[in-house]
């Protein structure tokens with residue numbers, strides 16, 4: 001992550017927040033552009049709070065289609081979504097696959113698996 005620029009939605013003013021990864025900061029991030037503490041919290045939560053369950057596609061060999069839809073078994077933190085998708089997009093499996101088969105175990109050590117979202121023969 002380089003830096004992310006997002007509008008604060010904690011109040012109608014809508015300050016432009018610049019969120020940068022900063023390992024020297026206890027939260028792991030620096031937030032600039034906020035006019036108050038709510039903006040700081042909003043910016044950090046935007047990056048670190050869990051996102052929804054991820055959906056993606058892995059490459060499929062020997063199947064009736066080129067890709068297999070997959071999803072994570074739990075939410076993935078927003079700041080890890082990009083890395084998860086890189087792994088998912090570069091993963092290849094061979095048919096047949098049953099719905100729910102684990103395609104990637106414990107992705108990025110997040111204690112979340114990536115499973116097949118459908119059956120392919």
Ligand code: SF4
Nearest residue numbers: 008011014015035039
């Ligand atoms: S940083 Fe503070 S003032 Fe600015 S939009 Fe967020 S809550 Fe409102």
